[in-house]
Amino acid sequence: MMGRDLLGIEDLERHEVEKILETAQRMQEVGQRDVKKVPTLRGRTLINLFFESSTRTLISFEIAGKRLSADVVNFSSTRSSLKKAETILDTAKTLDAMDPDAVVVRHSVAGVPKRIADALDAPVINAGDGAHEHPTQALLDMLTVLEEKGRIDGLTVAIVGDILHSRVARSNIYGFQKLGAEVRVVAPPPMIPIGIETLGVKAFPSLREAIDGADVVIVLRIQRERLEGAYVPSIREYAATFGVDRAALRFAKDDVIVLHPGPVNRGVELSHDLADRRPGVILDQVRNGVALRMAVLYLFAGRPDRPPREGGIT
Amino acid sequence: MTRLLIQGGRVLDPSTSLDEVADVLIEDGAIAAVGAGLDATGAERLDAAGCWVAPGFVDLHTHLREPGQEYKEDIASGGRSAAAGGFAAIACMANTDPVNDDPSVTEYILARARTDSPVRVYPVAAATRGLAGEVMTEMSALLEAGAVAFSDDGKTIMDSGVMRRVFEYSTLVHAPVIVHAEDRCLVRGGVVNEGPVSTRLGLPGNPAVAEAVHVARDLMLAEATGAHVHIAHVSTAQAVDLLRSARQRGVHATAEVTPHHLALTDEATAGYDTHTKMAPPLRSNVDVLACRAGLVDGTIDAIATDHAPHAVHEKEVDFVEAPPGILGFETAVPVTLDLVRASELTPLEWVRRLSTNPARILRKPGGRLEVGVPADVVVVDPERRWTYDPAKGFSKSRNSPWAGQEMEGRPVATVVGGQVVYHVDRGVLIP
Numbered sequence: 001m002m003g004r005d006l007l008g009i010e011d012l013e014r015h016e017v018e019k020i021l022e023t024a025q026r027m028q029e030v031g032q033r034d035v036k037k038v039p040t041l042r043g044r045t046l047i048n049l050f051f052e053s054s055t056r057t058l059i060s061f062e063i064a065g066k067r068l069s070a071d072v073v074n075f076s077s078t079r080s081s082l083k084k085a086e087t088i089l090d091t092a093k094t095l096d097a098m099d100p101d102a103v104v105v106r107h108s109v110a111g112v113p114k115r116i117a118d119a120l121d122a123p124v125i126n127a128g129d130g131a132h133e134h135p136t137q138a139l140l141d142m143l144t145v146l147e148e149k150g151r152i153d154g155l156t157v158a159i160v161g162d163i164l165h166s167r168v169a170r171s172n173i174y175g176f177q178k179l180g181a182e183v184r185v186v187a188p189p190p191m192i193p194i195g196i197e198t199l200g201v202k203a204f205p206s207l208r209e210a211i212d213g214a215d216v217v218i219v220l221r222i223q224r225e226r227l228e229g230a231y232v233p234s235i236r237e238y239a240a241t242f243g244v245d246r247a248a249l250r251f252a253k254d255d256v257i258v259l260h261p262g263p264v265n266r267g268v269e270l271s272h273d274l275a276d277r278r279p280g281v282i283l284d285q286v287r288n289g290v291a292l293r294m295a296v297l298y299l300f301a302g303r304p305d306r307p308p309r310e311g312g313i314t
Numbered sequence: 315m316t317r318l319l320i321q322g323g324r325v326l327d328p329s330t331s332l333d334e335v336a337d338v339l340i341e342d343g344a345i346a347a348v349g350a351g352l353d354a355t356g357a358e359r360l361d362a363a364g365c366w367v368a369p370g371f372v373d374l375h376t377h378l379r380e381p382g383q384e385y386k387e388d389i390a391s392g393g394r395s396a397a398a399g400g401f402a403a404i405a406c407m408a409n410t411d412p413v414n415d416d417p418s419v420t421e422y423i424l425a426r427a428r429t430d431s432p433v434r435v436y437p438v439a440a441a442t443r444g445l446a447g448e449v450m451t452e453m454s455a456l457l458e459a460g461a462v463a464f465s466d467d468g469k470t471i472m473d474s475g476v477m478r479r480v481f482e483y484s485t486l487v488h489a490p491v492i493v494h495a496e497d498r499c500l501v502r503g504g505v506v507n508e509g510p511v512s513t514r515l516g517l518p519g520n521p522a523v524a525e526a527v528h529v530a531r532d533l534m535l536a537e538a539t540g541a542h543v544h545i546a547h548v549s550t551a552q553a554v555d556l557l558r559s560a561r562q563r564g565v566h567a568t569a570e571v572t573p574h575h576l577a578l579t580d581e582a583t584a585g586y587d588t589h590t591k592m593a594p595p596l597r598s599n600v601d602v603l604a605c606r607a608g609l610v611d612g613t614i615d616a617i618a619t620d621h622a623p624h625a626v627h628e629k630e631v632d633f634v635e636a637p638p639g640i641l642g643f644e645t646a647v648p649v650t651l652d653l654v655r656a657s658e659l660t661p662l663e664w665v666r667r668l669s670t671n672p673a674r675i676l677r678k679p680g681g682r683l684e685v686g687v688p689a690d691v692v693v694v695d696p697e698r699r700w701t702y703d704p705a706k707g708f709s710k711s712r713n714s715p716w717a718g719q720e721m722e723g724r725p726v727a728t729v730v731g732g733q734v735v736y737h738v739d740r741g742v743l744i745p
Contacts, residue, residue, distance in 0.1 A: 089630045090630075107632065109517075110515055110633065111516075111586030115632070130516045130517065131517070132517075133516065170514075193512070194508050194512070195512075199514065
């Protein structure tokens with residue numbers, strides 16, 4: 001049985017990851033119907049609590065909730081506009097008083113979903129916290145790879161980009177390894193976090209070596225403010241040494257696929273044609289994201305038997 | 315004549331290496347005699363059987379928040395909490411509002427302490443005006459007003475030229491300069507120790523080298539100027555090594571370590587509890603072991619709490635936003651007694667690091683039970699078991715990672731100038 005919250009892939013057992021992916025595969029069928037709605041979560045309330053701006057993830061969770069007939073409420077506010085007014089625990093207690101059936105949390109600081117979960121009766125689903133985890137993104141990446149390759153066990157996955165600041169990287173490192181893949185990371189040295197090898201991955205010094213023989217290449221979004229001086233000298237130098245294009249992929253397996261969590265900085269971390277065409281599979285990821293989030297909401301928000309939280313609000 | 319007899323305890327005086335069961339007789343605020351079977355006709359009696367009787371503890375590093383942030387703590391509540399922790403004297407940092415960079419603020423703190431605090435308060439004045447790291451303070455005037463040392467503490471002076479002048483000028487007034495050694499350019503927003511834990515948690519890392527670089531700089535500047543540098547809250551193995559070699563070549567350097575850097579590692583942050591956010595951050599197990607070894611071999615002179623109260627709502631925010639620091643006074647004894655229980659320190663050497671050495675660093679009386687000195691004494695029951703509840707403590711704040719935990723060892727009584735100011739069963743008695 002699943003835990004109460006989905007805070008990260010690190011906490012999941014292999015069979016739980018597999019269960020979510022299997023459920024998502026069943027959900028994919030709903031999106032292909034003429035009427036894309038099932039009554040599974042009718043009468044249940046889902047709150048999307050986004051303290052960091054997001055378009056894709058928020059819309060994806062909203063559509064997923066609505067396809068399951070949940071009542072979906074979106075709340076968006078940046079951390080800075082909220083921080084003077086109320087504490088995290090205030091927020092959690094206020095929401096709790098409205099009896100939601102699940103709360104989806106995104107925040108720019110790692111650990112906030114955990115702190116909210118500790119204080120909330122409802123299950124909490126992490127939609128991305130700082131550089132910690134983004135579990136539904138990793139799960140939809142795994143779903144996409146599974147759809148393409150038929151397996152994850154034994155594959156070689158290379159993650160390219162700003163590993164230091166990336167929650168997508170961490171969640172994918174845990175997820176793909178749990179399902180038996182070999183995970184490599186590659187980035188300019190300032191973007192490789194200290195102690196990354198303790199997560200079981202190998203950091204590679206060059207893009208070519210990291211991609212050599214890879215079945216899957218996951219390209220991370222580079223935030224432009226990190227590209228100017230502090231971590232790498234320039235966008236131009238980053239694109240020239242770590243940008244993934246068709247030429248860079250010649251060392252990968254012939255049937256390599258390229259993933260990206262979006263939105264893409266075209267011509268920086270990923271070339272224009274890979275953003276649109278195979279072996280790029282970015283729109284498949286987006287499509288799978290809805291099915292995957294339906295599965296997560298079904299498994300975590302739709303449980304009449306959910307275990308009571310230990311401790312609760314203090 | 316008022317007389318107080320502390321009876322039948324194990325008396326520990328590091329200044330004379332005394333360690334034997336004896337009575338301590340106090341007359342008119344001063345130690346009158348230490349020995350067995352003292353004649354104490356008419357004296358008030360304090361039973362210390364099964365307890366340790368030691369010079370009152372001296373805390374080199376505290377934040378009392380008054381003036382300006384009395385919602386976190388004030389001199390009265392901080393002083394009471396210190397008394398309950400076994401401290402007879404505490405040095406308070408200058409980051410108040412207004413900053414203690416002017417004799418009027420120093421005098422205000424001392425005036426409040428005289429009326430409000432059960433323990434002695436030694437103000438540490440700012441090293442630069444407004445803690446801005448630019449213009450040094452009037453050290454002579456501040457010293458005359460009662461300051462005991464100079465420090466910009468957490469507002470580390472990054473300009474090496476300013477730091478050099480501060481060190482040079484401090485030799486005029488013969489006062490230590492206390493350094494919070496973190497290169498702020500290397501810290502750059504880091505909130506947990508950089509390493510496997512920060513990588514796993516996804517929180518910005520504060521590298522150990524940020525401390526080492528700054529310790530190295532200030533040891534070299536102290537060496538060049540002949541100043542007395544005191545390194546606050548040492549947290550890394552590299553800093554311990556740098557201190558050890560500097561002391562070997564005769565640099566006038568002293569150092570302190572906090573109970574939390576001796577007891578907790580960065581793994582304590584796994585649940586994102588903001589009560590594990592400190593500056594410097596909790597470090598790796600290697601660093602903790604090095605700090606303990608440094609304290610044992612004398613490279614680190616003293617245990618100091620860095621008592622840093624923050625209001626409940628200030629810690630109920632995300633980990634980056636939360637202010638660093640925890641309460642220190644009331645947990646210092648049980649937490650650091652772990653070094654005695656682990657046979658790393660003898661009881662006598664433990665007392666030395668909590669009283670004799672910090673008093674020596676501040677050039678203040680205290681830290682000894684010699685006949686004739688002011689009677690600052692602590693009675694500690696090293697085996698007393700209790701549950702720490704900050705709400706039942708004396709601080710105004712609650713921010714402790716040890717809240718709700720079982721503790722072993724507790725101060726039973728604190729005596730300042732011959733008066734019992736705290737007793738575990740009766741609370742704070744004076745003022």
